[in-house]
Amino acid sequence: MSVLERLWVPEELSARVPAEERGSGRDDVRLMVSRGTEVSHHAFRDLPGQLLAGDVLVVNTSVTLPAAVNGRVGGDAVVVHFSTRGDDHRWAVELRRPDGSGSTLPRAGGPVGALVRLPGGEKLVLEEPLTPGADRLWWASVSTDVAGLMRRCGRPIRYRYTVRDQPLSAYQTVFALPSPDGAGSAEMPSAARPFTARLVAELVSRGVQFAPVTLHTGVASAEAYEPPYPERFEVPPTTAWLVNAARAKRAGRGALPWKGGGGRRAGGRIVAVGTTAVRALESAAGPDGVVHAASGWTDLVITPGRGARAVDGLLTGLHEPEASHLLMLEAIAGREALYRGYTEALRRLYLWHEFGDVHLILPNDNPHSLHC
Numbered sequence: 001m002s003v004l005e006r007l008w009v010p011e012e013l014s015a016r017v018p019a020e021e022r023g024s025g026r027d028d029v030r031l032m033v034s035r036g037t038e039v040s041h042h043a044f045r046d047l048p049g050q051l052l053a054g055d056v057l058v059v060n061t062s063v064t065l066p067a068a069v070n071g072r073v074g075g076d077a078v079v080v081h082f083s084t085r086g087d088d089h090r091w092a093v094e095l096r097r098p099d100g101s102g103s104t105l106p107r108a109g110g111p112v113g114a115l116v117r118l119p120g121g122e123k124l125v126l127e128e129p130l131t132p133g134a135d136r137l138w139w140a141s142v143s144t145d146v147a148g149l150m151r152r153c154g155r156p157i158r159y160r161y162t163v164r165d166q167p168l169s170a171y172q173t174v175f176a177l178p179s180p181d182g183a184g185s186a187e188m189p190s191a192a193r194p195f196t197a198r199l200v201a202e203l204v205s206r207g208v209q210f211a212p213v214t215l216h217t218g219v220a221s222a223e224a225y226e227p228p229y230p231e232r233f234e235v236p237p238t239t240a241w242l243v244n245a246a247r248a249k250r251a252g253r254g255a256l257p258w259k260g261g262g263g264r265r266a267g268g269r270i271v272a273v274g275t276t277a278v279r280a281l282e283s284a285a286g287p288d289g290v291v292h293a294a295s296g297w298t299d300l301v302i303t304p305g306r307g308a309r310a311v312d313g314l315l316t317g318l319h320e321p322e323a324s325h326l327l328m329l330e331a332i333a334g335r336e337a338l339y340r341g342y343t344e345a346l347r348r349l350y351l352w353h354e355f356g357d358v359h360l361i362l363p364n365d366n367p368h369s370l371h372c
Contacts, residue, residue: 004321004342013349014161015356018170019194027194030350030357034333034341036364041348044194047315050360053207054267056246058239058277058311059192061212063184064171065147066154067219068104071095071116071124079104080116080124081157082146083137083186083218084231092130092229093140094219103160109135119153120144130229137219137229147182157187157219161353171354174200175212175273183232185217190354191274191316207267209246211239213280215298227301227324228279234295235284243270243281243291243310269363271313275325278302278311278332285310302328304335313362318345318352333361 096104250268283298
C-alpha cells in the first residue's frame, strides 16, 4: 500500500490542456525539487541549475502511437486501445466505451472470440486475457498491419480529465525516435514532455549527459491502478557504459560531493526521466548496480523492498495516490520524503497528469552533514 493513499487530489488539479495552451511553451510548467525531506519550488526552465556537470539523464526514446481506434462489437460502439505487440504478432488490447465527449469509460473485457469490426472492413478477435483472472487487457489477433491501421485511423489515447483531443505531436517528446519496426508506446512517456531542444542544449553545455533507453509502455490502468504489465525495452551498450562510468567516478570520490579545492560540486548522479526510464535501466542492472546492455521483455516492479540499484534520482510527473508507480518513487525517495513532497504539491496547487507539473527527486547530498 502506498504511503499516499490517505491523500486526495481534487479534480481541479488535473492538467486539462498542454502547457503551451496554458502558458508560453512546453517548458512553462512548475518544477518541485525534493532532496530528502527538503522541498523547493522552481520553474521547469530552472532545471539546469538543479543538476551538476557529470550528472546523467536517462531518457526514453519511445515514440507515442495513435493507439486509439474506433470499432464496433455487435451493435455497440467501442474504442480499441492498442497496448503492446507480442512476439507472435498478436496485440494486447483494451476495449472501452465512448463517453460521448471524445473520451472513454471502462468496459468489461471479453468474451473469448468476441469480434470487433474495425475501419476499412478489418477485424479483431479477442483470444485470451493477458493475465489469467483479469479481463481488462486481452490478447487479440488482427486481420491487418496494426501500425498502418493506427496511422490511417488512430488518434492518441486520452482520458476524461482532458478537455479535447490533441494532435499526435502534443504527445511526442523531444527525445522520441521512430522505431524501424513501427513499435512505440500506447501512452506518452510524459515526464520528458517539458523538455525543449533549447533546454537540452543548455544542459549539455553545462556538462549534463544524456543516456537513451527505450521502453514501449502499454496502456495505463486509469481506473484500476494495476501493477505494470510486461513491456518491451532496450538498454544499448553506449548507455550501459556511460551509466557505469559515471557511477564508478562518483564512487571513486566516496561520499564527498565537492570537487577539488575550488568549491565546485561534482556530479555523476544517474537521474531517470520518467518511471519508464527507471524500469528499463533497472531491468538491465545487476544486484551490484552495474548496468549491462539488454533488450527484450521486462516484468520488473520496483518496490521499496527491492530498491533502486542503478538510479540515484528521478524526474517524474505527479501520480494519483493509488498508482502502483508510487512504490517505485518511494524506493528512490524514501517514504517520509515522498509524503512531504506530495503534501507540498497539493498545498501549492501543482497540476497532475501528462500535461501537468513535474517533480525532481534527488539524493540528499548535504556536504555539511559530513562534518556534523
